Amino acid sequence: MNSLDWLWTLAVPPLAWLGLRWFERANLYFPKRQMDSDPGLIGLGFEDLRLAAEDGTALHAWFVPLEADSPVILFCHGNGGNISFRLDKLLRLRQAGASVLLFDYRGYGRSAGRPSEQGTYQDAQAAYRWLTETRGLPARRIVIHGESLGGAVAMELAGRCPSAGLILESTFTSVIELGRQIFPFLPLNMMIRFRYDTLSKISRLDRPLLVMHSPEDDMIPYGMGQKLFA
Numbered sequence: 006m007n008s009l010d011w012l013w014t015l016a017v018p019p020l021a022w023l024g025l026r027w028f029e030r031a032n033l034y035f036p037k038r039q040m041d042s043d044p045g046l047i048g049l050g051f052e053d054l055r056l057a058a059e060d061g062t063a064l065h066a067w068f069v070p071l072e073a074d075s076p077v078i079l080f081c082h083g084n085g086g087n088i089s090f091r092l093d094k095l096l097r098l099r100q101a102g103a104s105v106l107l108f109d110y111r112g113y114g115r116s117a118g119r120p121s122e123q124g125t126y127q128d129a130q131a132a133y134r135w136l137t138e139t140r141g142l143p144a145r146r147i148v149i150h151g152e153s154l155g156g157a158v159a160m161e162l163a164g165r166c167p168s169a170g171l172i173l174e175s176t177f178t179s180v181i182e183l184g185r186q187i188f189p190f191l192p193l194n195m196m197i198r199f200r201y202d203t204l205s206k207i208s209r210l211d212r213p214l215l216v217m218h219s220p221e222d223d224m225i226p227y228g229m230g231q232k233l234f235a
Contacts, residue, residue, distance in 0.1 A: 079148070
């Protein structure tokens with residue numbers, strides 16, 4: 006903490022800090038409880054799952070199988086909606102020849118709880134455990150795929166668990182760096198708890214990586230995708 010950060014914290018009363026904490030969560034997570042559809046509505050058979058995170062939080066997931074020996078995509082979705090908003094992506098992944106496991110973070114869809122950085126990491130691990138322990142799949146068949154915020158979750162999971170590869174789609178380098186592009190004069194290191202620091206973890210990755218990012222992305226800057234790839 007530098008001296009300016011310290012002075013700034015002294016100037017901010019406790020109620021304002023609480024407001025900043027609420028503002029942070031409200032601008033990072035946009036969950037929807039209502040499920041708009043399910044894979045059956047696009048002609049796909051699926052298993053409706055109930056999982057449990059390490060801290061006991063109850064989670065909801067769908068497993069959409071293909072052939073018995075197909076690769077399996079463990080899909081970590083972005084910060085908005087829930088898994089029922091991702092049926093178009095599910096269909097594309099199935100058409101590409103993969104089985105897919107989609108799960109909702111705590112606070113999203115039918116999953117209990119309230120989202121947080123460590124909570125979303127635990128949720129992804131619960132999905133991975135279901136594939137490897139309950140389903141009995143070897144890690145060499147699992148590809149971890151993260152979209153936007155889910156890319157940061159997928160990066161953390163890839164650092165904890167073996168897999169065949171990692172896909173980062175429209176993923177930011179960190180919440181801090183993303184915030185600085187919007188609020189360049191605020192001491193974000195002091196204000197933000199949920200870091201999702203993908204960039205600091207990616208150099209330790211020891212498996213195949215695919216980075217996908219559109220130059221026309223108006224949410225997550227294209228340069229962040231380039232930085233992650235570099």
